[in-house]
Amino acid sequence: MLPILNKEFILKKRDSGVHEKTFSFPEKILQFGTGVLLRGLVDYLVDNANRQGIYEGRIVVVKSTEGDTSEFSSQDSLYTTHIKGISQGELVDKVIINAAISRVLQSNANWQEVLQAVHQPALHTIISNTTEVGIQYVPEKVTTGVPSSYPGKLLAVLWERFSYFKGSANTGFVIVPTELVVDNGRLLKDIVVQLAVYNEMPATFVDWIHTDNYFCNSLVDRIVPGKPRNLSEIAIRAGYTDQLWIEAEPYLLWAIEGGEHIREVLSFYKGDDRMLIADSITPFREQKLRLLNGSHTAAVPLAFLSGLNTVYECMQDEYMSHFFRSVVLEEILPTIADSCPTATAFATDVLDRFANPFIAHKLISITFQESSKMNARNVRTLIRYQEKYHALPSHLCLGFAAMLLFLRPAREENGKYFGNRGQEEYVITDDNAPIFAAWWRDHTDIPAMVAGICSDQRLWETDLSAIPGFSAEVAAILASLKNEGVKAFIQSQLQKK
Template identity: 45%
Template sequence: MQLSKATLTSLKQDPALVVPTPAQLELPEKVLQFGTGVLLRGLPDYFIDKANREQLFNGRIVVVKSTDTGGADAFETQNGLYTICVRGLEDGKEINEYIVNSSISRVLSAKTQWQQILEFAKSPELEVVISNTTEVGIVMSEDRITDEPPASFPGKLLAVLYERFKTFGGAADKGLVIVPTELIIENGRKLKEIVLQLAEQNQLEAAFINWINDANSFCNSLVDRIVPGKLGGSDLEQTAAWLGYTDELMIMSEVFRLWAIEADSPRVSEVLSFAQADPGVVIAPDIEKFRELKLRLLNGTHTLSCGLAYLAGFETVKEAMGDAAFNGFVTKLSKDELATGVTGVKITYEEACRFADSVIERFKNPFLDHKWLSISFAYTSKMLMRDVPLIKNFYSKAQQGPSAIALGFAAYLLFMKSEKEGTQYTGTVNGKTYVLNDDKAGILSQKWQESATTDDLVQRVLEDTGLWNEDLTHIPGFAADVKEQLNRLTESGAQTALKKLIKG
């Protein structure tokens, strides 16, 4: 039995399986979504579906697909229905729930059904536009509004807005709330700038450009949820057997969810009423706080942990978190140190610690196989962007060692010790050889070769302003701490260094 509207009444009744009501399948179309990817289906569409179940939003989504390949047939066969498996930890409890999401009404191909998309643009019930077209989706182009369809996402959006403007005569109350989720800073502002540029390029009337500015809200947003996508192998077979049906669109996500939307307009909050259904949706005048928490306490913890974890013999995040010493390291790193470093005018220490607690639970998720080697990609640039500001803040406030930060940085240095093989740089640890995916691998390799001692190596790396844009030896106490931890790593190994740090 395949999931579809026709088979909904035949699904098993179980508290762990959430099934839509017939009324949810008849809700009006209020959202135009560019993209069918798993992040959209696992986060924004998850929130909208939840709000529909609680009768807080009461609207479904028309999805625009850029290509004709992959997925559209499954959406049609299953009437837009798909199962999302939510798995992980929340407040110390294991979550394992299954939701048949009915938020998607239909999927239209931009290539072959562009006129239907423009027809939907005329709908008085349309209120919201959501997108995730990857980071390269929000770019300027030479699109013409008469193209069928325009090639770029901003071009398509401009055409939709123009159709709506003409249909309603520029009525102020027919503007849309537009929320891009592409992973670029100020995505809403950048999208608006490009749409306005395209409008000028297409020589569209001043009244329309004024309507874009005055009647439509382009909101910056930040999304955070790991959505690996399809289940694999035996997991898929076992899940399908338990559910009692097949689902070509089934996806899995972690429990943690965040969609921070920047807006201070009462109208935006009114239109995005799905935010009332889940604390994971935050509408605030300034979302920089959430960006900083994610960048520093999630991404920053990942970066300062990955080298150490791999040196200690752990392949995946969940495997490492099963080790008491490493678990203690992550807790000390994120709550005692990085939380101190991120605390400031906008973020309290208590807020930072709460977010750190959620990070620790996400690291422990038994359903995710997040590999440390994948996290080590672009290791040096991530260290610069995510952690160097925190290192400076922490040492300026605490000025005490040895720190978990120093151990994490020392492990980064040892992990980056490599030799060139052909066009690649490779390192070896615990008898395993790994490839460094880092554009600074050659520089670090050369510094290892030129250094007589590990202390010399630390000095050479920290003082290299080409790597860090400043001399990190000027951070009081940091160089000494890193030297101590690197000596311990090279002499006794990662496991001993971890236990020594935790015992104090």
């Protein structure tokens, strides 16, 4: 029978990389969320810094979802991070045992312990990932019972800290939400202050929130698929069982808005130059939105309709790999390179990440809300490209045309729309599906239909028909895709290369 990954096992395992002194480090971080993103990114960075002797702090984690914490307690909160993928064209396959977490508390069962945790003077950081819907205002009393919302829990924690230290200066927190919301730190602070007013808390406490606490906007980027399917086989190879084992890609980015005080408190950033603390994170958000998310949105409808199913398959396909490289390096990158200093390096990383053989990122999943994503991610790029070169980006035009074909419904049932890929049916999960269905239903003339769609103000942030030649180019491509078939169209493009 294989041993369980825990403190006793680690101290006997000489090659674990975990030192005994790690278990005596003080708790410096309160973390809301046990999910794989935090464990694969934030907790990875803390553990990495501890190994280098930089930080020497641990994390007390709050589990807000239902269920016990026995998986963590039985393993002394140790877990394995398996980093797998492509970095700078080279295969990465590395296993690390993470000892950053000291304990995990369930919010309902252990709420008093959560509050007591902030009595520790060394604890000066709060981190969260409670999903995008977690940062929302819920009017509730926070000093009686366990608040239901994350902002409510955070306010209760701040009140406990303020009360315990009697409002002393320099007792506040650096608070870093990692939820994927623009200006997440500012939004969280606004809600916490609003909730404090709702709870009729003293003005001195609200002033303390403003003057002694730092709510930082942040951006996280790492694919962490989580627990592998073949965990039992992996355990045999590893020589121990670990129910918390997670997989992660080599790439990571954590960009945080802040100055010198933030760097001082989050000193574990020194252990990895991919954790960045800067005056503005806008360039990092822009390059992720345009290069990674934008190229996905541009390429996926065409790739899916051609018969491919994952991003990795795209990177193994002759035409789609060319499409991804062209749209990333030749069409999107030139439009942001001047405003995003790290965009060129990021573009190379993006292509490596797409080629990761260990991540099966399904194309049909990426098509969720395809038209809204096209508007948010690629419309601005189209405009910038045309303004810079007085020409149209050919691959983005092709991607736009393929999107229109993807959103062409074959049938509608109970408000749901379905498209066809050959003999296979797929669900069109797009809030704008009824709009596109109406355009396809009411127009047999493709140029007229495309012109109408391009000028439809319900769909785009601007009138796309005003971009010189765009509507006509998209209509010509769409007619070819529809009449020839996607596979035949792609084959004709390969012959031109």
